[in-house]
Amino acid sequence: MKAVLIKKYGGPEVLQITATTKPIPRNREILVKVSYATVSTGTVLLRRGKVPDSLLLTILMRLIFGITRPRQEIPGVEFSGIVEEVGADVQSFKKGDEVYGTTTGLKKGAYAEYVCIPEKWKWGVIAHKPKELSLEEAAALPVGAMTALELLTKAGLSAGDHILITGASGNVGNYAVQIARYYGARVTAVCGTANTEWVKATGADEVIDYKKQDISRLSNRFDIVFEASGRIRPSLLKPLLKKKGRFTSVKALTSEKNEKLITIHKMIEAGKLRPVIDRVYRLNQVVEAHHYFAQGKKGNVVIEIGG
Numbered sequence: 001m002k003a004v005l006i007k008k009y010g011g012p013e014v015l016q017i018t019a020t021t022k023p024i025p026r027n028r029e030i031l032v033k034v035s036y037a038t039v040s041t042g043t044v045l046l047r048r049g050k051v052p053d054s055l056l057l058t059i060l061m062r063l064i065f066g067i068t069r070p071r072q073e074i075p076g077v078e079f080s081g082i083v084e085e086v087g088a089d090v091q092s093f094k095k096g097d098e099v100y101g102t103t104t105g106l107k108k109g110a111y112a113e114y115v116c117i118p119e120k121w122k123w124g125v126i127a128h129k130p131k132e133l134s135l136e137e138a139a140a141l142p143v144g145a146m147t148a149l150e151l152l153t154k155a156g157l158s159a160g161d162h163i164l165i166t167g168a169s170g171n172v173g174n175y176a177v178q179i180a181r182y183y184g185a186r187v188t189a190v191c192g193t194a195n196t197e198w199v200k201a202t203g204a205d206e207v208i209d210y211k212k213q214d215i216s217r218l219s220n221r222f223d224i225v226f227e228a229s230g231r232i233r234p235s236l237l238k239p240l241l242k243k244k245g246r247f248t249s250v251k252a253l254t255s256e257k258n259e260k261l262i263t264i265h266k267m268i269e270a271g272k273l274r275p276v277i278d279r280v281y282r283l284n285q286v287v288e289a290h291h292y293f294a295q296g297k298k299g300n301v302v303i304e305i306g307g
């Protein structure tokens with residue numbers, strides 16, 4: 001099968017398309033014929049082997065993911081696809097099912113024509129694709145939507161709260177906008193000039209362009225501030241909270257759990273949550289796709305593998 005192999009950390013050019021062996025599912029594994037994967041912040045971090053502006057986190061990351069080269073020889077965290085074969089002990093999936101999920105903690109990622117995913121494991125998820133989404137959209141759903149849901153839940157979001165969401169044009173941030181609206185919050189979204197219109201169309205009550213307006217002037221007015229860009233210091237944002245307001249940030253550790261996907265599916269069924277896809281690249285354009293991601297994009301960038 002065709003796959004992208006990564007033998008060293010570095011820029012997009014370290015991603016090399018190679019012929020490799022098609023995996024065989026073990027008893028509790030599902031063989032997925034991959035339709036789409038994504039270029040995500042996680043995939044890019046694992047490719048670069050560096051956490052921007054943090055030597056400590058870079059060292060930690062290398063200890064976990066490989067000191068001199070990535071342990072995961074095929075990158076790609078998120079996928080969607082069709083079940084090709086199931087191991088003898090798999091109960092919830094059968095050949096032909098449309099699925100999506102993550103490869104978190106597995107030796108091989110989703111930038112390949114086939115990937116083996118355990119039916120259940122500690123670090124990642126696999127689920128049936130909601131019928132309301134295309135396979136292309138489903139690939140872009142799991143990490144951003146689960147992260148946004150977990151952090152909003154932990155922040156105690158409830159109907160009527162006024163929330164400020166930074167990074168609202170990004171993966172996590174835009175899911176946070178849609179989920180906060182689903183729960184009846186009033187959403188003030190923050191993003192760059194090129195993205196204000198479509199972010200408003202995803203449900204934000206108001207949108208602030210951080211390139212034109214200094215958000216530090218909005219002091220003492222939000223019940224929750226969600227820093228979803230990963231780029232703004234908490235000390236700049238906490239003064240924007242009301243007296244008993246709550247701060248949450250994508251810098252917090254989160255986990256991937258199937259229960260979260262059940263909640264997310266309800267939002268999708270209700271027509272209140274939908275992934276935003278900016279561009280779709282083909283597998284042989286994977287290097288170009290990673291370059292495009294680095295320039296800044298709208299929502300998500302997807303890679304078509306089997307289509």
Ligand SMILES: NC(=O)c1ccc[n+]([C@@H]2O[C@H](COP(=O)([O-])OP(=O)(O)OC[C@H]3O[C@@H](n4cnc5c(N)ncnc54)[C@H](OP(=O)(O)O)[C@@H]3O)[C@@H](O)[C@H]2O)c1
Nearest residue numbers: 041147167168169170171172191192195229230250252254
């Ligand atoms: N805790 C977790 O489990 C978890 C999971 C996923 C991601 N993350 C972290 O969450 C962060 C965001 O990830 P993502 O995948 O959502 O990223 P992303 O899709 O690249 O989005 C980044 C967002 O940041 C905005 N931005 C860029 N520069 C900015 C600035 N100077 N001031 C304010 N906003 C700025 C961008 O806005 P414009 O493009 O409109 O300018 C965009 O909305 C990253 O740090 C990532 O590591 C954490």
